[in-house]
Structure formats: C-alpha cells, structure tokens
Amino acid sequence: MGIQIISKDERLTAEISGVQFTYRRITEVEQGTIERKHTDKGRINWRSITEDILKRCLLDWDGVTDGEGNRVPFDASLIAALPSEVRGELAEKLYANDPQADLVKN
Secondary structure, three states, X not given: OOOOOOOOOOOEEEEEOOEEEEEXXXXXXXXXXXXXXXXXXXXXXXXXXXXXXXXXXXXEEEOOEOOOOOXXXXXXXXXXXXXXXXXXXXXXXXXXXXXXXXXXXX
C-alpha cells in the first residue's frame, strides 16, 4: 500500500499489549502548532508536546483497565495515566506514513 493522505476523519486502530486503540494521525500543520505552543526561548517541552498530540489524536480504546481489573471507558483526561511506554508507541503511530504497517505490537 502506498502513502495514505492524512485526514481528520480517518480512524485507524493499533493493538498494544492487548488493548485496541483508535486514533488518527497528525498533520504537519497540527504538529507545528503544538510544537510552537510548547517551545519557549528555544527550549522544547517534549512531554507536553506528546501529551497534546495524544489528546488531539487518540479517539478511543478498548481493553484499558483500572487497578482492580475493571474496564475504563475512554476519557482524554486519562491519557496521561497510561504507562509511558504505551504513550510512546501510540505517539509513533501518529506520525506513520503508512498506517497499515506494523499495526499490532505486543
């Protein structure tokens, strides 16, 4: 499959550690806006950039649980509570040129 145009209406899925995440990729314009927001005097706050990008692009999840094993419905305010390695894997997906490549990670 070739390169797919990025659209705000796209809905892609990725499985990470048994959880199904629904997301859309980020455009270069959106990325630039977020990066400028979190850059001050040449200092870039990468953690805040990643958090804003995930809030903008992560749309849903299925299989996230709390400490007692109860399913947690998707809530953008809970994205920061996901383990950092999961947030990192999701952030990588948001920049993918080919959204169908390597969608399943365990």
